[in-house]
Amino acid sequence: MTQSNDSSARPTMKPWIEAIHAYVPGKSKGSDGRELTKLSANENPLGCSAQALAALGKGGDPARYPDPDATALREAIAQLHGLDAARIVCGTGSDELLNLAAQGFAGPGDEVLYARFSFVVYEIAARRCGATPVEAPDADYATDVDALLAAVTERTRVVFLANPNNPTGTYLPRAEIERLHAGLPANVLLVVDQAYGEYLDEAEDDGGMALAAAHDNVLVTRTFSKIYGLAGERIGWATGAPHLIDTLNRIRGPFNVTTSGQRAAIAALGDQGFVELSRKANGEERDRFAEAIAALGNHGLRAVPSKANFVLVLFEGALTAEMALGALAEGGYAVRHLPGQGLPHALRITVGTRQQMDDIARILRDAARAVS
């Protein structure tokens, strides 16, 4: 056995891990430590269903491990969505499942592809398994299917697509998702990340579930963190062909969803009234806020059209995103600035209550007028 006598020796990080910039979560405090209204993490301003809250309160025996297969939860999901429970896997947030999808199907020498200005976890997931992240150009902040297809190589193993997309809020209609799938080689896994899927109207179904039901290379992911308002419980799920689910089951944490999380999620699924209320309120406030931003077009402000529970506001005039970020913090609001993602000129603002959104629009209007 050889032993290092070098006293400076220490475990060395793998180079592909070293290339990862740790995920930067949305803030709830100002630079001075003051508590701000948090509109930086796309959480539901209405909280969660009272039934989910009651289920959480009931507890359970914390000395016992949770159901490793989340059987009752998968059955409840299957029933609501008209799926086969055997084709569902639950995760510690959909974040875990996105990482497992990359890890299960890509590794060193392989490429993981996604659009520019999409979810930052895709790059982390690619790097975590030693694969090479590849970014396709966007089309005015929206996902460009032709650009994605043009970026596919022999090494591409996984394509991630968030629909609606975070942080832009843009949405690809069904025909575009189908065109993307049709253009991909059969050995490439398409992951359709529907974290904001519940915010869409029924007529806006992007067809991801139907593709996942019919093909061997499509996985759809969903989460309880957004419209269901259970971000703190960390529950997500994915559906796809049995061999995809089998792959994820092999590498997931064996007890990856807590007992309380499973209970809360089941109760939340049972309260679709809360989901409907959240979708309606979000749509109204989002569109109203987008109109308020459109009225500031002469100051260089622009809202990227959003189908999600947030709006990406571009600052292309005298008022910069940094200045707006400061003015909003001054006014008591934390929103998301993503310069590390190539968006130094934009702020992603989660849709809050009417009063909050009117307040934010007013702060932005005052700030824009003050510099022009």
Ligand SMILES: *Cc1c(COP(=O)(O)O)cnc(C)c1O
């Ligand atoms: C918020 C979000 C998720 C969900 O993350 P969880 O781990 O389920 O909380 C997944 N994808 C996108 C695009 C998101 O914005």
